[in-house]
Amino acid sequence: MVIVAPQITKQPAPAPSARNNRGSLGRKVKDNLTGHAFLIGAVLCFALFMWFPMVRGIVMSFQRTRRGETTWVGWDNYVRIVADPSFWVAWKNTFVFTILALVLGYALPFFVAILLNEFRHAKGYLRVLVYLPVMLPPASALFLFKFYAYDPSDAGLFNAILKGVGLPTSEWMQSPTMTIPAMVIASTWMNMGSAVLIYLASLQNIPGELYEAAELDGAGIWRRIWNVTIPQTRLILALLAMIQIVATMQLFIEPLILANGAGTQDSATSVAYLIYQHGFFQNDLNGAAALGVIMLLVLAAFSAVYVRLTTKKD
Amino acid sequence: MSRTLISQAQLRRGRGRFVYWTLLTVVVAGFTLVFLGPLYWMVTGALKSGQEIAQTPPTLWPHDPELQNYADAWNNLELAKLMFNTFYYAAGAVFFQLVFDTAAAYALSKLRPIFGNVILGLMLATLMIPAMVLIVPQYVTAIDLPIIHVNLLDSPWAIWLPLVANAFNIFLLKRFFDSIPEDLIAAAQMDGASPLRTLWSIILPMSRPILGVVSIFAVTAVWKDFLWPKLVMPSPETRTLSVGIYAFAGGTPQNVVIAASVIAAIPTVIIFLLFQRNIMSGLTTGSLKG
Numbered sequence: 144m145v146i147v148a149p150q151i152t153k154q155p156a157p158a159p160s161a162r163n164n165r166g167s168l169g170r171k172v173k174d175n176l177t178g179h180a181f182l183i184g185a186v187l188c189f190a191l192f193m194w195f196p197m198v199r200g201i202v203m204s205f206q207r208t209r210r211g212e213t214t215w216v217g218w219d220n221y222v223r224i225v226a227d228p229s230f231w232v233a234w235k236n237t238f239v240f241t242i243l244a245l246v247l248g249y250a251l252p253f254f255v256a257i258l259l260n261e262f263r264h265a266k267g268y269l270r271v272l273v274y275l276p277v278m279l280p281p282a283s284a285l286f287l288f289k290f291y292a293y294d295p296s297d298a299g300l301f302n303a304i305l306k307g308v309g310l311p312t313s314e315w316m317q318s319p320t321m322t323i324p325a326m327v328i329a330s331t332w333m334n335m336g337s338a339v340l341i342y343l344a345s346l347q348n349i350p351g352e353l354y355e356a357a358e359l360d361g362a363g364i365w366r367r368i369w370n371v372t373i374p375q376t377r378l379i380l381a382l383l384a385m386i387q388i389v390a391t392m393q394l395f396i397e398p399l400i401l402a403n404g405a406g407t408q409d410s411a412t413s414v415a416y417l418i419y420q421h422g423f424f425q426n427d428l429n430g431a432a433a434l435g436v437i438m439l440l441v442l443a444a445f446s447a448v449y450v451r452l453t454t455k456k457d
Numbered sequence: 458m459s460r461t462l463i464s465q466a467q468l469r470r471g472r473g474r475f476v477y478w479t480l481l482t483v484v485v486a487g488f489t490l491v492f493l494g495p496l497y498w499m500v501t502g503a504l505k506s507g508q509e510i511a512q513t514p515p516t517l518w519p520h521d522p523e524l525q526n527y528a529d530a531w532n533n534l535e536l537a538k539l540m541f542n543t544f545y546y547a548a549g550a551v552f553f554q555l556v557f558d559t560a561a562a563y564a565l566s567k568l569r570p571i572f573g574n575v576i577l578g579l580m581l582a583t584l585m586i587p588a589m590v591l592i593v594p595q596y597v598t599a600i601d602l603p604i605i606h607v608n609l610l611d612s613p614w615a616i617w618l619p620l621v622a623n624a625f626n627i628f629l630l631k632r633f634f635d636s637i638p639e640d641l642i643a644a645a646q647m648d649g650a651s652p653l654r655t656l657w658s659i660i661l662p663m664s665r666p667i668l669g670v671v672s673i674f675a676v677t678a679v680w681k682d683f684l685w686p687k688l689v690m691p692s693p694e695t696r697t698l699s700v701g702i703y704a705f706a707g708g709t710p711q712n713v714v715i716a717a718s719v720i721a722a723i724p725t726v727i728i729f730l731l732f733q734r735n736i737m738s739g740l741t742t743g744s745l746k747g
Contacts, residue, residue: 174568174570175570175571176570177568177570177652178564178568178569178570178571178573178652179564179570181560181561181563181564181568181652181656182560182561182564182565182570182573182576184556184557184560184561184621185557185558185560185561185580185621185622185627186561186576188557188618188619188621188622189579189580189583189622189624191598191602191603191618191619191622192595192598192599192618192619192622193583193586193591193622194579194583195594195598195603196591196594196595196597196598197583197586197591197594199594199597199598200590200591200593200594203593203594203597257462258480258484260461260462261461261462261463261468262481262484263468264481265481265485268485269484269485269488270737271729271730271733272488272489272492272493273488273492274729274733274736274737275492275493275496275726275729276492278677278725278726278728278729279681279722279725279726280680280681280683280698280699280718280721280722280725281681281683281699282683282699282700282702282703282718282721283699283702283718283719283721283722284718284722286702286706286714286715286718287495287496287498287499287715287718288495290711290714290715291495291498291499291502291715292495292498296511296513297513297514298510298511298512298513298514298515299515300495300498300515303513303514303515306514307514332491332492332495337740340737340740340741341740341741343741344741346461349461351460351461354460354461354462354464355460355464358464364462364463367462368462371462372462389587392587393587393588393589395589395684396683396684400703400706414589415589418589418592418593419592419684422592422593422596423688428593428596428597431593432593432594435589435590435591435592435593435594436590438587438589438590439586439587439590442587442590443585446585
């Protein structure tokens with residue numbers, strides 16, 4: 144209230160008639176117009192860069208534009224895209240990456256958060272450390288991995304460490320079998336900080352009495368995690384799994400920078416990279432749009448199944 | 458502090474105490490190595506000569522540290538120009554997001570015009586659409602805007618306008634505005650304050666923390682983004698830092714590329730260290746407590 148007081152005096156007093164007419168039609172129209180005037184900037188941006196492109200992407204996928212002339216071509220773009228030998232490779236790579244990233248990048252932040260939540264010291268320091276890589280521009284972080292960490296010679300950081308502890312060295316991005324695991328490691332390092340912090344916040348909301356009660360019942364640490372921590376954070380665990388899968392399925396900058404796009408023997412080609420290739424290098428924006436629609440459908444189908452599975456249990 | 462998985466008492470007793478301190482030491486050392494180690498390697502690696510970097514086993518500290526790589530990166534890649542561009546795009550992004558997204562969130566939260574909920578629903582629905590799916594039609598739209606037929610390539614608007622369409626911001630701001638008591642606004646209206654006046658004099662002063670969060674996220678989003686600026690800023694004069702470094706990476710010595718990457722990362726790291734509290738609270742308020 145204190146904030147308001149000084150400014151009010153500067154305002155002209157409202158005409159008494161306006162007060163009386165509050166419910167009238169003219170007043171309602173005016174109020175609605177004012178409301179929409181506040182919305183217009185954001186609505187235009189959403190319309191131009193979200194809603195319209197969504198519809199346009201679907202329309203484009205059934206058209207073909209050649210030398211400025213656009214014609215309807217039915218399913219041709221889809222047929223051409225699926226017939227591309229890279230199509231299935233890209234989906235296979237994307238799925239392998241998504242699953243590996245889930246194994247490493249999903250459980251790990253949860254346990255890191257549980258661990259950090261127990262510490263009474265160095266909390267702020269550890270939190271800053273985990274989140275620091277999230278703030279780096281991905282291109283910067285990936286050049287670090289590419290040139291220093293994944294250097295296939297013995298001078299590379301990872302190979303030097305492997306050699307130091309007596310393990311065999313790896314060719315990293317030059318080896319088709321190591322390409323995806325190497326991208327998963329880089330991606331997890333860059334991104335896990337946000338998940339850790341979100342879990343930490345939800346762990347702090349768990350009432351202490353629940354642990355107390357479980358302990359009185361003789362539950363050990365693992366039982367308490369299983370019976371208290373996980374059920375109490377179930378919603379956020381489910382939500383983050385979904386967000387992570389949708390994000391990792393769009394794998395793009397890791398193959399582009401670490402593997403120069405396709406990687407050794409196509410071992411890095413991802414669906415998102417294929418969209419980029421078709422759209423911006425093979426002059427096939429329509430094919431790229433079709434691939435985008437396929438990606439949208441796959442993710443939508445996955446989300447539908449996922450929501451079904453997670454809500455059924457309740 | 459409320460109790461967590463393991464009780465305070467247990468951590469203070471003999472064996473618990475020992476395990477606690479051992480684990481803490483291991484974790485602090487391990488995290489420092491895993492998260493700070495690579496950054497150390499990056500900063501010092503760029504101080505090494507081309508020969509030293511190829512040496513096995515690698516040296517922990519450069520024998521003969523030289524700033525040549527950093528100087529080369531700054532001059533040959535025209536980092537000053539790239540950095541200015543990125544700052545310029547980030548500043549504009551903050552401005553337009555604050556203006557349009559707060560106005561929209563205010564309308565949706567307090568003015569509630571007709572169809573407001575439909576619009577909000579349509580905005581939130583965009584959170585479900587993966588960015589890669591839209592990249593092609595967005596690009597086609599940006600090179601030839603509907604109706605007015607303007608080409609946005611190499612224009613900062615191509616970065617600013619799409620960033621306004623940020624449903625997460627609208628959601629964050631609207632939820633914050635929802636928590637401001639209706640009485641305050643009613644009182645202002647009684648006194649004849651226009652909606653704009655109410656927003657400016659009552660809502661905004663109370664919303665500083667959330668406006669800070671939105672601004673910081675806008676800056677880091679521009680700084681980290683890669684594919685979109687790569688597509689809509691094709692000429693060397695308008696590139697952003699990340700895109701510029703990537704464009705030069707092929708024909709530039711590795712150490713110089715790394716030096717450039719270090720320089721590109723400095724602003725975001727500084728922003729993070731300065732505003733870590735806001736960033737962390739913003740990250741968690743948006744996602745939880747639904």
